[in-house]
Amino acid sequence: MRHCDYMPLTKARSRAEDKVLQAVLTTSLLTLCGCKTSQAVHTPSQPALREVTVNMGSMYYSPDTIHAIAGQPLMVTFVNNDTINHDFIIDRGASGMIHMFVPKGRSIATSLFFGEPGTVDFICSQSGHQAAGMVGRIVVE
Numbered sequence: 079m080r081h082c083d084y085m086p087l088t089k090a091r092s093r094a095e096d097k098v099l100q101a102v103l104t105t106s107l108l109t110l111c112g113c114k115t116s117q118a119v120h121t122p123s124q125p126a127l128r129e130v131t132v133n134m135g136s137m138y139y140s141p142d143t144i145h146a147i148a149g150q151p152l153m154v155t156f157v158n159n160d161t162i163n164h165d166f167i168i169d170r171g172a173s174g175m176i177h178m179f180v181p182k183g184r185s186i187a188t189s190l191f192f193g194e195p196g197t198v199d200f201i202c203s204q205s206g207h208q209a210a211g212m213v214g215r216i217v218v219e
């Protein structure tokens with residue numbers, strides 16, 4: 079299967095900003111619902127923002143399988159409540175790499191975008207973590 083395209087839309091955007099964006103999108107949808115008979119309403123071009131939280135623990139991601147939809151941005155928040163640092167890497171060779179370092183006790187959010195259906199594996203590159211099972215997969219439908 080061909081690997082799907084991806085690109086990071088933002089890096090380390092704050093949770094508060096995400097909520098603002100979500101609120102704006104929700105407001106737009108509510109406005110649309112109130113004008114059912116109008117043909118002049120502009121449909122928002124942005125698809126709804128999907129979100130998932132991934133916890134990073136002692137040699138695991140939870141959940142370790144993330145579902146995304148091709149063509150729709152996916153906001154992923156990595157929460158590292160472990161006592162050691164972890165990271166998140168998608169390595170596609172010449173197609174590029176995404177690397178999110180998440181220090182112990184911190185959380186970082188990023189938007190991922192996949193252009194085509196497929197599966198993408200990710201790992202933690204901290205010493206010994208991948209070998210110990212700290213791996214996961216993104217399923218793009």
Ligand SMILES: [Cu+2]
Pocket residue numbers: 137163164165202203204207212
């Ligand atoms: Cu790790």
